[in-house]
Amino acid sequence: MENQVQVENYKIQQPEMWAGNIGDQELQDRIKDSEFAKKQIDEGRDYCYFLDKKYYSSNTENSEYVFMAYTLNEPGNLERASVSDIIVEENEVYQIHRISVLRDGVLIDKIPDTKIKVLDSENQSSGGVLSSNKKINITIKDLRLYDVLILEDTRVKVFTDRDFLRKSFSKYVWVSPDNYWAYGLFKFTFINEREQRVAYKKTFFRDEIGNVLEPEINYLNKGEQFVIEEQNYINPVDSGREIFPYIDFATESTWKELSNYIVPMYDEVLNTSFLKDFAPNLIEKLDAISNQDEKLQFAIEYVQNHIYYIFNADEMSGHKPQEPSVTYENKQGDCKAKSVLLKIILDYIGVDASVVLVNFNTDYYIKYYLPSLLSFNHVVVKVNYKGEEYFIDATTRDEFGLIENRGFIYFMQYLEVKKDQELQMRKSYKFPYFCVDEKIDFHVQGNIGKLNLITVYKGNRANAMRKYFKNTNKREIIDSWNSFLFYSLNYSNDRNGTDVRNIFKDAVIDVVGDDKKLNEVKIQYTATVDNPYYVDPQKNRFLMYFDRNLVKAGARDFMHKDLPFWHNYDSEKYEINLYTDQKIDTGEKYTVQESTITNPYFDFKSRKKISKNGASVFIEYSPLVNLEIPQNEFEAFREDHHTIADSNFGLGIDIIEPGLINSLKFSFKKRFK
Incomplete structure (x- = not known):
């Protein structure tokens, strides 16, 4: 084996007494292809024959022992197993007990084929992050597809005087295993060797039909153990919509x-x-x-x-x-x-x-x-x-x-x-100001549009915008605004694939005001647009400006069963003015549509002003933030956001084309709409 000289960050040795000791024959007896194992392997799932975890906590050390055997039937798992990194803290030692493979029924010791490097894990010191952590890089040569890899190791953290808090208090959170894997045997043991009693709380466990059970609290005195064990186990958690069950262990206290x-x-x-x-x-x-x-x-x-x-x-x-x-x-x-x-x-x-x-x-x-x-x-x-x-x-x-x-x-x-x-x-918190206060003016004469945006950012938005303009190339900033406007003006639906720089001509953006007491940053964007109208497949022309920032997709799409929705949107105010030298449909449904939403968690108001050659909309969105929305109130909250998304997040005006025939078409359309 390479790296024969032992260093303080890792050792190759037998497990401690509390972890137990398993011989080669017993190990091979554990790796049997049961009907459950064959079914998982036949389905193309990598399979863990056993995973045995033990956490040992005393007033002088915390140690975590892991013993596992799993298949390398997928190339990705083979690659990850061949090279891995272990991060150890100051005064923590990584003990390697066994690295083996079972290949064609033969148990092969892979420690001689293992190369270990100890590297500094301090890669952020220039940013003020100081750490004496070490990275233990482990490379195992000649692992092969369809091997069964066997790993047995322990991380031992011995407390120094600087760890006075860990000496006095234990804290460990066990989380149910990854639901990718199928487990022949899964076992976890918490061993309390502290003088103090340790409490443990089981949270987000479920009954047979998937309902979350009430949390359960129990206690371990010194010398007592908690064990959870499952056979032929696949974690049933729907990870996209459910919280994994976990057990919180902590020294009993208030x-x-x-x-x-x-x-x-x-x-x-x-x-x-x-x-x-x-x-x-x-x-x-x-x-x-x-x-x-x-x-x-x-x-x-x-x-x-x-x-x-x-x-x-x-x-x-x-x-x-x-x-x-x-x-x-x-x-x-x-x-x-x-x-x-x-x-x-x-x-x-x-x-x-x-x-x-x-x-x-x-x-x-x-x-x-x-x-x-x-x-x-x-x-x-x-x-x-x-x-x-x-x-x-x-x-x-x-x-x-x-x-x-x-x-x-x-x-x-x-x-x-x-x-x-x-x-x-x-x-909870209600902003005393608008985080975004934006005025949009789009004037069209002939086939040329003049676009002018003035935006005032405040609070977190102002801080972020200062950093953005300070650290970002101006051309990149303009491209970002151009891209946003490409969608806001609905050009994505009639000229998709066009370079935005060719649409928004002579685009300029600048910070035109920065008040460090009010914490306000004012930005102005101007551009000229050739062919400013959106044209639908029937050759109808429209001026549109819809700000999709007002459509809270996160709220509309939220589906989690356990997590309540965390409400943290910014307050926003918009004035959108669209003007043209063409006659417009002043009675079009969506042009004149207004809305008022009074939800316990946000107020939304849009008001319109219509003239024969243009229209304006005034929108205010004022949320109550820094809170969780109870699940029994969420659907009404979601529905109100659907209402915003139903053409209440901007303004669109329909152009009445000049000429007698077009006027007759328009009158006919209005009569039979």
Whole structure:
């Protein structure tokens, strides 16, 4: 075997006592082609003869043992099995117990054919991500189609002093296996060797007809095990519409106990650190600002933009924040450090603020999880100002505006770093401004159209648009707008395949305004369009402008059985003006159609103004966001979005062609419509 010298990141050894030890003969006895196995293989499905997982948790280590044997009947699986990567954390060791294949009834040890490389897994350090993770690259030579691959290994994470939280608290989430595979035997074991009792909660398990069962909570004392075992098993979950069943294991605790555990760690720095002791230059700048709104804006943007964000992956599982004086002096820190510094600054200027724990990635699940500090992966600052509640992510960059104009962060669950706290549910939110406010003017004379768009972006949209214009080639930006307009003006239906640059002549786009206090970015786009009318197969001409951003396809197509719909759309306002030197049908149904929708979760209004040579529509869409829509209310919500999609997301006008015959045709059409 290559790489004979052992390194600290991996070892080749026998399993630990708790994992068990299986000999070669017993292993071969497990790999039998039952009727169930033959059926799966005949259907072209790769087959796992057995998957035995064990998770061992103590106050000194967490270890995960896996023993499995599966077919390599598909070229893709063969390729993935031949070369694989294992990521190990600091002080984590990957133990290899067995790499074998069963080929034509013969068990062959493949460890001599295995090449192992240990590589640094730090590929983002230039972006402030610090990690001492290692990547263990494993290459197995001479794997063949129709081999049965046998892998047995353990990942052992021994806790250091930096892992004080993991020493005190266990957290592990088991998820039911991939529904691609068929399993002859599937077995999972959780072994509790901690001094503390471990709770486990079974969630999203289903009965025989697929209905979700009520969550079930049980407990494991030290030395006890939980086992789940299935034979001839295919996971029945409809992965597109259902959540995989999972079991959450966590040291028995309450949110109140956890908040009281963590508060002293933050109080240690918050109650002993004062801005006047380490930041006289910053105080001088703050004191020079007389307006409190602007002073608050300056404080937030100072921490966001002048303190470099360092994500130290090895310390994120702990919760001891860096001293704010160190963060200020070094001009860098992780989310805890930046949030604590921001709170110290806000304390100085007299703004009420607190540090809160969140997890944007698994926010939906936190309400189902057992209480655990290890459920959180990020820290932000909650600000109470002028009777309103705001959340500020101190690690964000290039964000602007007085606090009420800043971007909105979407999440629902959080734990405030104060005594005796429970997990809190964030309030729903109504934008006090329109995130998009756009005016479209399209004037057509003869066969030439002049197109002018003025768009004001605010909040998150303004921040995103600044970055987009800063980082994107202008030609690419114009092409993007051209492509959008190609569909909005319905040209995709009468000149599909035409280069958009040949349709929108002399297109120009510029940022014409940027107010950093209001957090508003104003953009203007102009272009000339030859042949501006959409022409249908019957040679009828139309001017159309329909903004498909208003058609929320995600809401209309949503079909999930378990997940409620997460409502997070922006508020929008549009004025669309279409003018022509031709006579138009002022009574056409869809031209004059207006709508008013008052849904518990959004208000929608479209109003029209019609003249003999043109029309205007005024549209406002105001959603209530940052909430889940209950399933029993979703169909009405969906139906209202269907109503928007029924020609209420823009404007179309029909041209009455000149001439007596055309007028007679038009009158006849109207009479018998």
